[in-house]
Amino acid sequence: MSLMRQSFGRLRGPDPDRVRPLNPNPDDHVCRGIQGTVRPDLGPPPKARVRCLDFFYGNRQVLFDNNLEVPSNRVTAIIGPSGCGKSTHLRAYNRIFELYPGRRARGEIMLDGVDVLAPGVDVIDLRRRVGMIFQQPTTFPMSVFDNVAFGLRLHASLRADALRFEVEQALGSVGLWDEVRDRLNAPAASLSGGQQQRLCVARALAIRPELLLMDEPTSAIDPIGTSRIEDLILGLKRRVTVVIVTHNLQQAARVSDFMAFFYEGRVVEFGPTSQVFHRPSEHLTEDYLSGRFG
Amino acid sequence: MRNATAHAGSGPVPWLVRGGWFSVATGGAAILIPLVMVALVIGLALASWPAMKAFGPGFLASSHWNPATDRFGAAASLYGTLASSAIAMFLTVPLAFFIAVFLTEFAPSWLRAPVRYAIETLASIPSIIYGMWGLFVLAPMLADPVQPWLRDHFGFIPLFSGPPIGIGMMTAGIILALMILPYMTSILRDVLYLVPPDLRESAYGMGSTSWEVTWRIHRRYAASGIFGAFVLGLGRAIGETMAVTFVIGNNQGIHADLFSPATTIAATLANEFTEASEDLYLSSLFELGLILLLVDMLVVLAGQWWLRSIEKRRVGA
Numbered sequence: 377m378s379l380m381r382q383s384f385g386r387l388r389g390p391d392p393d394r395v396r397p398l399n400p401n402p403d404d405h406v407c408r409g410i411q412g413t414v415r416p417d418l419g420p421p422p423k424a425r426v427r428c429l430d431f432f433y434g435n436r437q438v439l440f441d442n443n444l445e446v447p448s449n450r451v452t453a454i455i456g457p458s459g460c461g462k463s464t465h466l467r468a469y470n471r472i473f474e475l476y477p478g479r480r481a482r483g484e485i486m487l488d489g490v491d492v493l494a495p496g497v498d499v500i501d502l503r504r505r506v507g508m509i510f511q512q513p514t515t516f517p518m519s520v521f522d523n524v525a526f527g528l529r530l531h532a533s534l535r536a537d538a539l540r541f542e543v544e545q546a547l548g549s550v551g552l553w554d555e556v557r558d559r560l561n562a563p564a565a566s567l568s569g570g571q572q573q574r575l576c577v578a579r580a581l582a583i584r585p586e587l588l589l590m591d592e593p594t595s596a597i598d599p600i601g602t603s604r605i606e607d608l609i610l611g612l613k614r615r616v617t618v619v620i621v622t623h624n625l626q627q628a629a630r631v632s633d634f635m636a637f638f639y640e641g642r643v644v645e646f647g648p649t650s651q652v653f654h655r656p657s658e659h660l661t662e663d664y665l666s667g668r669f670g
Numbered sequence: 671m672r673n674a675t676a677h678a679g680s681g682p683v684p685w686l687v688r689g690g691w692f693s694v695a696t697g698g699a700a701i702l703i704p705l706v707m708v709a710l711v712i713g714l715a716l717a718s719w720p721a722m723k724a725f726g727p728g729f730l731a732s733s734h735w736n737p738a739t740d741r742f743g744a745a746a747s748l749y750g751t752l753a754s755s756a757i758a759m760f761l762t763v764p765l766a767f768f769i770a771v772f773l774t775e776f777a778p779s780w781l782r783a784p785v786r787y788a789i790e791t792l793a794s795i796p797s798i799i800y801g802m803w804g805l806f807v808l809a810p811m812l813a814d815p816v817q818p819w820l821r822d823h824f825g826f827i828p829l830f831s832g833p834p835i836g837i838g839m840m841t842a843g844i845i846l847a848l849m850i851l852p853y854m855t856s857i858l859r860d861v862l863y864l865v866p867p868d869l870r871e872s873a874y875g876m877g878s879t880s881w882e883v884t885w886r887i888h889r890r891y892a893a894s895g896i897f898g899a900f901v902l903g904l905g906r907a908i909g910e911t912m913a914v915t916f917v918i919g920n921n922q923g924i925h926a927d928l929f930s931p932a933t934t935i936a937a938t939l940a941n942e943f944t945e946a947s948e949d950l951y952l953s954s955l956f957e958l959g960l961i962l963l964l965v966d967m968l969v970v971l972a973g974q975w976w977l978r979s980i981e982k983r984r985v986g987a
């Protein structure tokens with residue numbers, strides 16, 4: 377408990393708004409304020425704080441002035457019509473977009489008070505702390521065991537028995553241990569789609585990320601697999617902060633505590649899930665939720 | 671409509687007319703491939719029959735190749751073929767892999783197109799050009815200063831001894847390496863591009879470095895393609911004739927060092943067919959050709975067998 381409080385204290389830290397200039401970028405970039413941002417009342421402190429985030433594919437801007445605070449140890453869902461920039465937003469948190477030339481993010485994403493978009497950030501360490509789950513399960517071409525051990529082998533040098541223990545723990549935490557204990561050496565590709573997706577979650581969890589990004593993690597999974605993953609996400613809150621992109625409003629309602637509605641690259645509304653669902657403050661949100669578009 | 675009424679009275683259209691001819695034509699074309707293969711082997715075997723009768727299996731083991739005494743053995747040529755290809759692969763495999771990874775993982779986008787263009791151009795240069803360059807530029811360079819330097823500093827290794835004349839096994843190996851490098855690089859690059867973006871992102875997303883992603887993910891995912899590239903490169907190195915004939919020195923002997931002149935099957939054939947007047951001489955050359963064909967086929971078959979076996983115990987996608 378005291379550890380928790382300590383780390384919360386660390387998370388709160390100095391208010392970045394105070395200590396950082398509002399416009400820290402050398403480019404001629406004007407942040408148009410924080411409209412559309414709701415700092416959830418009484419919520420836990422933010423794990424990540426997105427400010428004035430713009431994103432460009434080449435010359436084409438697809439995110440405009442995104443402001444968002446991702447509460448710690450909660451599930452935050454991002455919803456919105458196709459092409460509104462949900463994936464793009466998510467992929468800025470771990471700077472994975474940098475794998476491709478010509479993509480650029482502007483603004484800031486504070487993770488525990490440190491701007492991950494700033495130059496000089498160690499992206500290897502960032503990605504160790506920020507896990508990512510994709511729409512299709514991305515099991516690596518190796519055994520079940522080696523998949524889960526992948527990150528541990530990269531980031532921790534463990535003895536064989538310790539490694540085995542960690543792998544077992546990770547598989548247990550996604551409810552997969554009993555299903556795969558007899559085929560740890562089987563190819564990961566031999567598991568079912570839902571199992572593979574949970575394996576990916578286990579692989580991500582094994583290196584104890586602080587933030588877990590999920591981009592439509594169940595849209596390629598059958599209903600039973602989906603409900604298992606949803607249960608899993610609910611249980612994850614104890615260990616990590618989750619940001620999940622989903623097209624499934626019911627799913628967002630079931631798993632998330634907070635919800636952000638994106639439209640045409642902007643954060644239109646952000647708040648506690650029940651509030652956004654039942655008392656949206658924007659017409660656009662209401663229209664979307666009632667199925668009038670999207 | 672008109673057709674329908676026309677056929678109404680004349681019963682069903684015959685299978686051959688409706689499309690059967692297409693199956694027959696494609697099947698006939700496809701059967702050409704095994705036919706050509708069989709014809710090649712049989713033709714060579716018939717032509718080399720006198721040599722087989724005269725020397726028996728000893729032909730493979732003997733390095734004695736002397737038209738004056740009518741005694742022929744394949745060992746020196748066979749050794750030269752295998753050794754020069756091995757040198758070429760030794761040099762090319764890591765280089766091609768590094769270049770391909772550089773192109774897919776590191777190179778800035780403006781650099782990729784020109785490099786790709788250069789590689790493709792290199793791959794299409796006729797081999798005789800490589801041979802001429804090897805003889806007139808590379809060989810003199812190796813003769814002085816490279817080989818003397820190697821001999822002075824690494825002479826205690828038997829590989830780096832022998833006459834530093836610039837023409838020999840080493841030069842042939844390097845030329846072969848240069849020739850198959852662009853070829854293997856471009857196949858490897860295509861293979862690396864086949865790794866699904868999600869998988870690659872996912873590996874980077876775990877906090878891997880480019881090296882780790884390449885070695886742990888790409889290498890496994892693209893294993894079959896990578897191996898295929900190597901087998902194709904090796905097949906080409908084994909059969910390459912012109913460039914090697916220029917620089918290997920055409921000496922029917924087996925030497926432990928890399929500097930000495932040597933020969934390969936292909937080089938022997940290219941050099942000596944015009945001189946072969948004796949029946950046994952000609953027949954021995956045909957037997958060499960048969961051996962080359964079989965070795966090349968063996969490489970490809972072994973490659974495919976190996977591929978299938980890793981496919982079976984393959985872990986993952």
Ligand SMILES: Nc1ncnc2c1ncn2[C@@H]1O[C@H](COP(=O)(O)OP(=O)(O)OP(=O)(O)O)[C@@H](O)[C@H]1O
Pocket residue numbers: 433436438456457458459460461462463464465
């Ligand atoms: N590689 C790319 N190059 C150029 N534009 C892109 C690229 N990827 C996405 N976009 C554009 O960026 C915008 C946001 O795309 P993004 O994939 O983030 O949307 P999304 O909300 O995740 O959509 P979906 O719900 O369909 O997954 C879209 O207009 C899309 O066309």
Ligand SMILES: [Mg+2]
Pocket residue numbers: 462463464591
């Ligand atoms: Mg998306």
